[in-house]
Amino acid sequence: MPGELDRLDIKILDRLQIDASESSSEIADRVGLSQSPCWRRMQRLKDEGYVRHTVAILDREKFGESMFIFAQLKMSRLSDEDRDRFVHAIEAIPEILEAYTLFGELDVMLKVLAPNIGWYQNFTFRTLLRLPGVEDVRSTATLSELKCTHRLPLPSLPA
């Protein structure tokens, strides 16, 4: 609901998703406000949930080799209870960074961070295929990262 946001709010949010370590006065300068109203807006935007959290993005290459692998899962029909078990299991596996339900033939897409292909092979057989309801796994391994941002395209409000 961007109906409650004006252009200054949008600018502030965009600054925050580019660099959340800037001070409220720096952001105030950039968006054309003075420190206290800018700080009040930042506070309100956090309180109202526009900002989910503030995190450090680490350089994964610093921790040795690793690769993202996209895994598409074919699922059997699940009871609500099994579906919950499945979601909780995914939550508990730190190498699964993202999970989405899908349109179409396959049912779930996972983004997995694997140290190497050997690790992933074990992971497929010993973890993924043992999750509740998982019938089949189709995997796509990545070679290199061309782009990776967390900056959402924000609405550019009219006058």
Added chain:
Amino acid sequence: MPGELDRLDIKILDRLQIDASESSSEIADRVGLSQSPCWRRMQRLKDEGYVRHTVAILDREKFGESMFIFAQLKMSRLSDEDRDRFVHAIEAIPEILEAYTLFGELDVMLKVLAPNIGWYQNFTFRTLLRLPGVEDVRSTATLSELKCTHRLPLPSLPA
């Protein structure tokens, strides 16, 4: 290279990727240090590039309906120059949040944030298929998000 990191560094990095808005004294408490050595470690970890940046993660549901779509591209053989043009084009499109080169039959995986399917259909024909070298696009639309984190699994160092 985690060889230069001890367990305290790892704990600090993990706290930062969970919540980078905590003060150095809060983090110091959590990892069992006093404020200034903890601050110095945080500083060093940033200087040495373990922290790429600090960002606010926004709640995309607050900005109206949107969906992630994974697009797999089949590319023609590209000259180095065309490859650069392709990468720069991707950089400049804000709705493309991530891009990876792939093993296997298809060549590139994109993660696209689309307001709706209609927008994505236009985007496919008017943008993706006109990028340098793109011959074919195979798309997988997501229905809902089961998990989304940016927390990397960090090595748990032995004694």
Added chain:
DNA sequence: TATGAAAAGATAATCCC
């Protein structure tokens, strides 16, 4: 070399206009 205490500086948070 690393730590902790403490001072100096910057920023966040509140008040009043």
Added chain:
DNA sequence: GGGATTATCTTTTCATA
């Protein structure tokens, strides 16, 4: 929303082990 003030946190310095 802006300006000024106070509270809090960051950053530097210094003494210590």
